[in-house]
Amino acid sequence: MNSIRKQFTCMSSKRYIKAISNRCLSALAEDSKRQNDIFDAEQKRQKEAVGRIEKIEVQYEGIPANETLIMNRFLSTPYDCAKHLGDKVKDKSVVALLNGDTLWHMHRPLPTSCKLELLHYHMPNPSAVNKTFWRSCSFLLGAVILDAFKDDVDVQLHSFPSPNGKFTVWVK
Numbered sequence: 750m751n752s753i754r755k756q757f758t759c760m761s762s763k764r765y766i767k768a769i770s771n772r773c774l775s776a777l778a779e780d781s782k783r784q785n786d787i788f789d790a791e792q793k794r795q796k797e798a799v800g801r802i803e804k805i806e807v808q809y810e811g812i813p814a815n816e817t818l819i820m821n822r823f824l825s826t827p828y829d830c831a832k833h834l835g836d837k838v839k840d841k842s843v844v845a846l847l848n849g850d851t852l853w854h855m856h857r858p859l860p861t862s863c864k865l866e867l868l869h870y871h872m873p874n875p876s877a878v879n880k881t882f883w884r885s886c887s888f889l890l891g892a893v894i895l896d897a898f899k900d901d902v903d904v905q906l907h908s909f910p911s912p913n914g915k916f917t918v919w920v921k
Contacts, residue, residue, distance in 0.1 A: 805862040809834065820859060828855040831867055842867040844881045852877055 803822040807830055809815060818830055827845035831838050845853040846866040853859075868878050895904050 805859060807859065807862065808864045810864060810866050811838075813838070823858045823860060826856050826858055827853060827865060827867065830865055831855070834867075838867060841869040841871070843870065843878045844868050846877065852881065 802824065804819050805822045805825075807818045807820050807825075809818060809830060813835065816834065818833055820830060827842070828839070831842045842855060845855060846868055847853045847859075847863045849864060849866070859865075868875070870878055872878070898904055
């Protein structure tokens, strides 16, 4: 009699475990389906928010070789172009030169098709890179000085001779 009771108890506990595991699996499947639906809805919302992505042609001139890159208008930056060209180019680039005459921030999106040159410190004439460096330093210095003094101290940022040159900070 005891052996029959043990066998019945074992069988019913196996069925019980099977029923519980089936419920757990169905609950996991429902959760997974719900999460996938949420993901799909969010992905659709983001694609609709971006709209149509136009392509532009960026003609890179420089080392390692001249190349033509197809990038996204108003999304891709010179830094993105540098990443396509390799880690060495990406790591040493400081500022971009668009169409041979416009200095462009490395993380500012490109608006149209253009010729791109990536400037760095080890080029034969790094004057544009040096100006970019000193201008960035002057902005940082100005921010530190503005933050360092109390509000009752009048701090004015001045630039001599022009806004394209080095900034000078005067404290009254």
